[in-house]
Amino acid sequence: QNFAKNIFAILQSVKAREEGRAPEQRPAPNTAPTDPTLRNKQPIPAAYNRYDQERFKGKEETEGFKIDTMGTYHGMTLKSVTEGASARKTQTPAAQPVPRPVSQARPPPNQKKGSRTPIIIIPAATTSLITMLNAKDLLQDLKFVPSDEKKKQGCQRENETLIQRRKDQMQPGGTTVSVTVPYRVVDQPLKLMPQDWDRVVAVFVQGPAWQFKGWPWLLPDGSPVDIFAKIKAFHLKYDEVRLDPNVQKWDVTVLELSYHKRHLDRPVFLRFWETLDRYMVKHKSHLRF
Template identity: 50%
Template sequence: MTDAISLLRQFTVENKEYTSDNDRFIFGDLAYPKDIKTNYLVYGTGKDGTPRDYYTLESIVFLLKNVELQHANYVKTAAEKGISAISRPDRKELLSYLTGQTNTADRIDRNAPIDVVAMQRPLQVKRPAEDPRLDPTKIARLEDDDFQKLKDRIEKKLEATTKEMTANQIRPLSGALSAEAILKLRAKFRATARDKIVDFKENEDQLETVAETQPVTADTFEVLQRERTWRNRTTVLQSTGKNFAKNIFLILNSIKAKEEGEQKQELLAAQRSPTRDLTVRAPVEGYSRYNQERFVPRDDTDEFKIDIHGSYHGLTLKTVTEGVQPNKLTSTTNVVPKPIPDKVDVPVSKRVSRTPIIVIPPALTSLITRYNCKELLEDLKYISTDEGKASGIKRDGDILIQRKKGNLTVPYRITDDPVRLTKQDWDERVVAVFAQGPAWQFKGWPWSGNPVEIFQKIKAYHVKWSQLKTDANIAKWSVQLIELDQNKRHLDCARLRTFWDSLDAFIAKHKPYLRY
């Protein structure tokens, strides 16, 4: 059975309209008195032996209708109208539950008794205009007649069942069987009942018969008329908790983008490495006037096919006179050596850095400078520029900070000289920039030095005192403010953590291949 506060929450979440008259609230076909007690426990009751007290439906509805009022004005208005006000500790949790932001509330007492008697009967559907209106006394008489007809029908079924049973079918077991035989039959029935499969059809018929034979009173009849199915075997298995799919898919997409970014970086590095030049170069020979004669034909002996380098040494006269060609001796000319490949010089490709870069203002009037950026971003504590100078630590060139993230440390490069950065650094590694306010800070920067276009590609921040007014240019640009208190240094850590959280989200979305 639906309680009043659950029905009110359903109508509020689904933006359904409910009406009210002098002494009750009407929710569709159900109505509740205004002074009915809900199961929402009043703060401070039910503890240390104090009796439990619950808010009325009228108090909760009045809070919903005046939620825009401040609590003091709300209490004053409720007192003027004679309505008990909701206490301040219960206000926020009760509104979150009624508006659907939470599925339950800690102050709801599930064991609280529901005032069923106080709940009104369902409103009757209006009759068509052509139907005659019945007199109230006649309506009551018709309801009594219907109840009497139902009672008579049940009694007839009981009488018919009794008449069908004959005397031959009924016999006393005690006279035909002994006590031992009855015990044996009972044990046998129990043993076979464990293995017997009950027919659902027979069981259903038996349940219907039992339901029909049970006596129906006026109270039972009224309850059955208003009974509604709240949960069944399907809805009880459906979870009503929060849906974590959005957060889980966000984490999985971040991991996927990070892995794809690393693979893309390795592919770019492989493409940038120059192709190896494996061309074999022959050694350069010195000048020799004998070697050059190899390429010039001899005009005086070419037509006679005379080998001027040949010899008859070791041949007999018979061999020469018979015209046998002597074996040609190996030419004594210098044999051209095979070219020996030189050692191939393969240039080693430069490793691409994955360290993120943060650009800070060069002016010492900014709240973040090269003299305090390490304490501000690494230690999450603000110190002035003068204190950083007085420490005596030299900070020339770029500054490398180690951001602590759990049990790991992640390096970040801090620079106040953006002119030294290459185009590749701007496109791949620069993740954040601290804006001071004047537009001349971005002179000589990429994207024509336009702050609007720069802040679309790089996350922008501005550090300011919370007591001072925001700069006009900063207010126009897409810049996230980091407001520090001039005197409360214990608040620095919490406010600077928001900087790292937003920067991590930006890197995960736009440059996941970097270390962060």
């Protein structure tokens, strides 16, 4: 009987627990299920891999500081530097020029404009009637003064001189105004710059062909005939002296002076300027005259 009572008591307690006396279960909160494998996952120490050492290379080179070693050529080969620079240049599009208004389309202020002053070449020989000593007297003052007389006056020979030609210029209204035009006179033509030869408008011919040695437009046989096609040539002589044979066959305008009649000098040099003006109107109109 005792055994039956004990068994019955045990069954009663089990039945009571199964019939609702067990504790109430609360609904689980709306949380995402977590992977139990992630909860217990521990960091795995990095294993050595000789192909994965680039990750640690920066720290070794910069000692932990944030330095961009690629900002220079550090660690780059010569080929990568040269080819990389050229590749970057080709990839960069060229800057397109910005169109400027017509009012601003002018050369920079420091850009020197070409000179428009005409150049006259005279012989360097002391036997010439026109030299660097008296060129200003003849061409500017229209009066012949022998070179020997200029030497006696103590005049010094210059490498070049600038004469001021006075002339009457017609204005649009029909009136005339006296103006002064500069001309550069030289006797060393080989010292001229290449761009200066376009401004050479006149040459005084002495006679011998060697005067034109080294000049542009000189023919292979030494003849200066092509020079006279581009530069107006003159020959100054005394009226009593025989004309030089070379001058006689060349395209040269002959100007004759009197030995003693100085009052005839002015018409001779006025004729020089009139002849030169006609030539410049036709061939050198871009110069100032």
